[in-house]
Amino acid sequence: MARIKGATMTRKRRNKVMKMAKGYYGSKSKLFKTAKQAVMKSGQYAYIGRKQKKRDFRRLWITRISAACKMNGMNYSTFMNGLNKAGVTLNRKMLSEIAIADPAAFTALTEKAKEALK
Numbered sequence: 001m002a003r004i005k006g007a008t009m010t011r012k013r014r015n016k017v018m019k020m021a022k023g024y025y026g027s028k029s030k031l032f033k034t035a036k037q038a039v040m041k042s043g044q045y046a047y048i049g050r051k052q053k054k055r056d057f058r059r060l061w062i063t064r065i066s067a068a069c070k071m072n073g074m075n076y077s078t079f080m081n082g083l084n085k086a087g088v089t090l091n092r093k094m095l096s097e098i099a100i101a102d103p104a105a106f107t108a109l110t111e112k113a114k115e116a117l118k
Contacts, residue, residue: 061096068099072110082113 014032021028021035028038066076074082083090088109090098099106 058092061092064096064099065092068096068103068106069110071103072107074110074114078117079110079113082115082117083109086112086116088112 017032017036017039018029020039023029024035024038027034029035062076065079069076069079090109095106095109098109
């Protein structure tokens with residue numbers, strides 16, 4: 001029976017890593033061992049970054065809503081409380097878009113929130 005060598009799979013695996021490391025600085029894009037370490041670390045950063053992106057966008061939306069609320073004489077927490085009591089189920093992304101694109105509609109929402117709190 002013929003002996004099976006792993007040369008083709010090894011080369012394929014190494015080429016895959018080297019392709020992912022293309023554009024890295026210095027030996028990280030040239031040498032397999034350092035390239036593999038760099039690719040693994042960049043994969044960890046990418047994984048963490050996907051989680052942080054969600055947090056960052058939520059923080060941005062809240063900041064935009066808060067700024068629009070202050071222009072209408074209200075703060076963010078009372079506005080959100082008023083919307084919940086009024087039964088308005090808009091998420092923060094849509095509220096921030098409304099605050100930017102249609103300030104008149106956002107003013108109407110703040111009035112509705114104020115009415116619900118009375």
